[in-house]
Amino acid sequence: xxxxxxxxxxxxxxxxxxxxxxxxxxxxxxxxxxxxxxxxxxxxxxxxxxxxxxxxxxxxxxxxxxxxxxxxxxxxxxxxxxxxxxxxxxxxxxxxxxxxxxxxxxxxxxxxxxxxxxxxxxxxxxxxxxxxxxxxxxxxxxxxxxxxxxxxxxx
Amino acid sequence: xxxxxxxxxxxxxxxxxxxxxxxxxxxxxxxxxxxxxxxxxxxxxxxxxxxxxxxxxxxxxxxxxxxxxxxxxxxxxxxxxxxxxxxxxxxxxxxxxxxxxxxxxxxxxxxxxxxxxxxxxxxxxxxxxxxxxxxxxxxxxxxxxxxxxxxxxxxxxxxxxxxxxxxxxxxxxxxxxxxxxxxxxxxxxxxxxxxxxxxxxxxxxxxxxxxxxxxxxxxxxxxxxxxxxxxxxxxxxxxxxxxxxxxxxxxxxxxxxxxxxxxxxxxxxxxxx
Numbered sequence: 001x002x003x004x005x006x007x008x009x010x011x012x013x014x015x016x017x018x019x020x021x022x023x024x025x026x027x028x029x030x031x032x033x034x035x036x037x038x039x040x041x042x043x044x045x046x047x048x049x050x051x052x053x054x055x056x057x058x059x060x061x062x063x064x065x066x067x068x069x070x071x072x073x074x075x076x077x078x079x080x081x082x083x084x085x086x087x088x089x090x091x092x093x094x095x096x097x098x099x100x101x102x103x104x105x106x107x108x109x110x111x112x113x114x115x116x117x118x119x120x121x122x123x124x125x126x127x128x129x130x131x132x133x134x135x136x137x138x139x140x141x142x143x144x145x146x147x148x149x150x151x152x153x154x155x
Numbered sequence: 156x157x158x159x160x161x162x163x164x165x166x167x168x169x170x171x172x173x174x175x176x177x178x179x180x181x182x183x184x185x186x187x188x189x190x191x192x193x194x195x196x197x198x199x200x201x202x203x204x205x206x207x208x209x210x211x212x213x214x215x216x217x218x219x220x221x222x223x224x225x226x227x228x229x230x231x232x233x234x235x236x237x238x239x240x241x242x243x244x245x246x247x248x249x250x251x252x253x254x255x256x257x258x259x260x261x262x263x264x265x266x267x268x269x270x271x272x273x274x275x276x277x278x279x280x281x282x283x284x285x286x287x288x289x290x291x292x293x294x295x296x297x298x299x300x301x302x303x304x305x306x307x308x309x310x311x312x313x314x315x316x317x318x319x320x321x322x323x324x325x326x327x328x329x330x331x332x333x334x335x336x337x338x339x340x341x342x343x344x345x346x347x348x349x350x351x352x353x354x355x356x357x358x359x360x361x362x363x364x365x366x367x368x369x370x371x372x373x374x375x376x377x378x379x380x381x382x383x384x385x386x387x388x389x390x391x392x393x394x395x396x397x398x399x400x401x402x403x404x405x406x407x408x409x410x411x412x413x414x415x416x417x418x419x420x421x422x423x424x425x426x427x428x
Binding site: 003004006007008010011014015016017070073074075076078079080081082086 | 207229
């Protein structure tokens, strides 16, 4: 299963389409970096919108299309199953792919927020930082629910 | 006689109420090139899927390299390379696609490039760099064969490898299959409904009809079947008389031996136009 995860991540990172969403996010990030100053209260007020709608969209779209979409299109899970891996292990390996990729995306989002705070000299208290980290963790877990649903459909 | 490397005993498969396989018994020996023959929808691909674990068996047993338990069967399936449709990522080149499957197969990183070069050279795709989505059907089949022989498996299963190929492509696949056995000691199982081509490629045949393997036959058995002789003579009546007495002038003699195609249609019914 580890070999399948490694092979999958390698081929996903080789896919040009995978980088469309990250490039858009980067463009938005740089736009925000040179835009209106940000403070914690206005940021936190918009955080729910960001984590409930924007983050899932920008994470799920590339992750789902690259992990599951390619398989549904080309049937490449079949050679993995035929080589001695059970169907369940292959699906679990794909789910782990989505866990890792979505985690990378969420951390990327979080990093851009921290850089933005730094740019506008916003100093967070411990509680404020914990609230932001918890909100991101909860958003990441919600995304795993969507991914688990996709995995069940594949089974 | 060689040891059996794949054995199917009383294999049955139902899809709902429809029974596709009704007790298939088949034995493939080590070193065989085994041709599985059957009409469209006879169950050839279903049999392969059961050997590979891609489809659940309703009843019966599959044994690969003497495996008894489920765990052994899973382990022994890693000894099989197979082509059941060409399944590759459209946006990756042949090398990148094979790198994916080589990683899944567990080929060590340091051997991977050499192994990929080897298999691409065998199928004639060593200089192709473009992504898979631009491939023709024949190129896709070649890449499929390359993927199947990665890691030099003991057993090779090829489901209709000549589908959609031109005569040159078909001949190339035939030579490749013979090379796989002679050079790499693979046992090859190939299915086709081009009987003439299969007859040139394989040396044992399993004839599948109505959900059972009605007969397993070797090339040698086929040669012993009754043959007809066609003789062109200047006097038919005299020839009839002289055939028994001898001495007739034979203008042209054509010997026709029973082909695999003739025998197949004799056994399962139907026939050529």
